[in-house]
Amino acid sequence: MTSPTVNVSNLPPSHPLADGRTATSSLVSALRGDRPARTPVWFMRQAGRSLPEYREVRQGVGMLESCLRPDLAAEITLQPVRRHDVDAAIFFSDIVVPLKLAGVDVEITAGVGPVMDRPYRTAQDVDELVARDLDDDALAPIVQAVARTVADLGTTPLIGFGGAPFTLAAYLVEGRPSRDHLAARTLMHADPETWRRLTEWTADLTGRFLRTQVLAGASAVQLFDSWAGSLSLADYTAHVAPSSTRALRHVTDLGVPGIHFGTGTGHLLPAMRDVLRDAGIGHPTVGVDYRTPLDEATALLGGDVPVQGNIDPALLAAPWPALEAHVRDVVARGAAAPGHVVNLGHGVPPTTDPAVLTRIVELVHSL
Numbered sequence: 001m002t003s004p005t006v007n008v009s010n011l012p013p014s015h016p017l018a019d020g021r022t023a024t025s026s027l028v029s030a031l032r033g034d035r036p037a038r039t040p041v042w043f044m045r046q047a048g049r050s051l052p053e054y055r056e057v058r059q060g061v062g063m064l065e066s067c068l069r070p071d072l073a074a075e076i077t078l079q080p081v082r083r084h085d086v087d088a089a090i091f092f093s094d095i096v097v098p099l100k101l102a103g104v105d106v107e108i109t110a111g112v113g114p115v116m117d118r119p120y121r122t123a124q125d126v127d128e129l130v131a132r133d134l135d136d137d138a139l140a141p142i143v144q145a146v147a148r149t150v151a152d153l154g155t156t157p158l159i160g161f162g163g164a165p166f167t168l169a170a171y172l173v174e175g176r177p178s179r180d181h182l183a184a185r186t187l188m189h190a191d192p193e194t195w196r197r198l199t200e201w202t203a204d205l206t207g208r209f210l211r212t213q214v215l216a217g218a219s220a221v222q223l224f225d226s227w228a229g230s231l232s233l234a235d236y237t238a239h240v241a242p243s244s245t246r247a248l249r250h251v252t253d254l255g256v257p258g259i260h261f262g263t264g265t266g267h268l269l270p271a272m273r274d275v276l277r278d279a280g281i282g283h284p285t286v287g288v289d290y291r292t293p294l295d296e297a298t299a300l301l302g303g304d305v306p307v308q309g310n311i312d313p314a315l316l317a318a319p320w321p322a323l324e325a326h327v328r329d330v331v332a333r334g335a336a337a338p339g340h341v342v343n344l345g346h347g348v349p350p351t352t353d354p355a356v357l358t359r360i361v362e363l364v365h366s367l
Contacts, residue, residue, distance in 0.1 A: 007282075008255040015217060016150060017256065022157040022219040027088040030339040031220055031257035032283045033306055039331065039340065040087035041364040042159075043357060044224075044261075045347030046080035047092045050354055053079050063108040064100055067093045070144035077149045081156055084358045085365075088157050088220075088341075091146060091213055095163030095226065096171060098205040101138040104129070104172075112176065119175035121187060123194045129172070130201045134208045142209070143216045150217030157220060160213030164225035164262070165243035168202040169195075181230050188239040199243035207250025214254050221251055222259040222287070228272075229264020229289075236268050241275050248279035259308055261287025263346055269300050276305075290314075290345025294333040306339030311360070313344050316352045320359070327360055331367050 008017045016022040026036035048054055054076055058066055066072050076092040096106050096114040105117035120129060150158055170184040171177070178184075188195040210221045223244060228236060248258055258281035260272045269286055276284030288297040288309040297307055311330050315323045327342075334340030342364050348357065 010253050010255065012215065015215075016153075016155075016157065017219050021155050025087065025155060025157050025219070027157050027159075027341060028219055028257065030341050031259070031285050031306055033338040035339065038087070039342060039364050039367060041342035041361050042086040042088040042090065043080070043084075043344050043348050044090065046084065046086060046090065046357070047076045048348060049350035050348050050352040050357070051079055051083065052354075053083075063094060064097065064106075067097050068100075068141045070141050070148055073141075073145035074148035074152070077145075077158070078152055080357075081153065083354060084361050086361055088159050089149065089153055090159045090222070091149070091161045091218065093142075093161050095167055095224065097142075098134060098162070098202075098209045099168060099172070101142075101209075102132045102134050102205055104132070106171075114171050115176045116172060119183065120172040120198070121183060123191065126194050126198045126201070130197060134205055139208070139212045142212050146213050146216035146218060158213075158218045159259070160210050160218035160221040160256075162206040162210040162213075162221065162223055162247065164223050164228065164240075165199045165202040165206055165247055166228055166231075166240040167224070167226045168206065169199050169243075170227050172198065172202070181227055185231070185235070188235065192239070195239060196242075199240070200246060203243040203246040204250070207247040210247070211250045211254070214251050214256050218256070220257045220259065221248075222261060223248060225260070225262035225265070225272075228262040228268060231268070233267055233271060237271055241271055241278075244272075244275045245278045248276065248281055252280035252282075255282060257281070257283035257285060259285045259287050259341075261289075261308065263289050264291065265289065266292040266297070266300075269297055270302070273301050273305055285339070285341065287343070288345065294330060294340070295336040298336040301337075303336070304338060306341065307334060307337040308341040308343050309334075310343065310345035313346050313349050313352075316349065316356055320356075323356070323360070324363060327363055328367070331364060
């Protein structure tokens with residue numbers, strides 16, 4: 001399958017897609033629906049606690065500080081590319097970084113995750129939030145980190161990262177991580193107007209965050225919806241999809257491919273594809289978690305969009321023969337789609353042996 005040429009005329013002339021550095025990379029080719037000679041592979045959370053060099057540079061530095069120090073964010077983003085020979089870097093950040101940059105009092109607590117200063121659940125709370133904005137000064141560390149990263153990546157593309165509006169809104173409403181997101185789901189039905197205003201605001205935060213990364217050099221974007229799997233299809237379509245579409249429209253005119261991923265979202269895959277299309281993303285790819293085989297996902301998606309995924313992270317600690325058979329099966333099932341980017345069906349567990357990831361990359365590249 002040959003994809004149409006992407007219009008990148010709105011990108012700066014020095015952008016890696018505009019000057020050709022990443023335009024023919026295996027990742028960008030696969031996201032455009034082609035089958036490059038080398039099947040691309042990268043891993044979500046590939047820059048993280050599984051790498052000893054990551055633990056070394058993060059020693060004594062908080063998570064959000066790591067994301068907002070351009071030198072450190074760039075170094076951490078580059079580490080897995082150097083070690084594993086993956087076909088893409090994913091910008092090192094956190095879902096709540098745009099909230100922090102907009103002035104929300106949020107910290108990442110060890111063993112818990114993002115914790116807000118308080119839950120935001122009323123119309124008055126949302127009034128307070130929507131009065132905040134992301135300005136260029138707040139985004140300056142992101143521009144600097146992406147530019148430093150891209151300068152060192154050469155022909156390896158950088159993927160811009162952003163949390164989906166629902167996930168950001170769920171953190172705000174709950175005040176901290178939640179298993180069932182009961183308060184968030186209650187708000188969307190009890191006060192749909194306040195919910196709409198909240199998710200439109202988080203959509204614009206994420207949209208600006210993604211656009212900033214693209215203009216600074218990212219060659220694709222991924223919208224990551226950690227908690228969408230807790231929703232019914234009806235709730236997702238009515239109360240979440242519009243804000244995700246709004247977020248992605250911030251980069252539509254830039255011509256970069258877009259990936260939409262969520263966990264536990266097998267029942268939402270066509271709706272997530274439609275978010276990409278409704279946003280006008282010219283080359284949409286749907287990320288599939290480990291619960292849905294890729295050939296089944298491709299059938300659900302209509303067979304005409306690339307897929308990303310979906311090695312089960314649990315098998316990273318299994319004996320190599322079992323993991324190898326699983327990786328081969330994932331690649332074989334991915335052949336049903338017009339393009340396939342090999343990835344995990346969620347993130348790298350912190351206890352993973354980095355040598356195992358390197359071995360997976362070598363295997364995928366050999367197939």
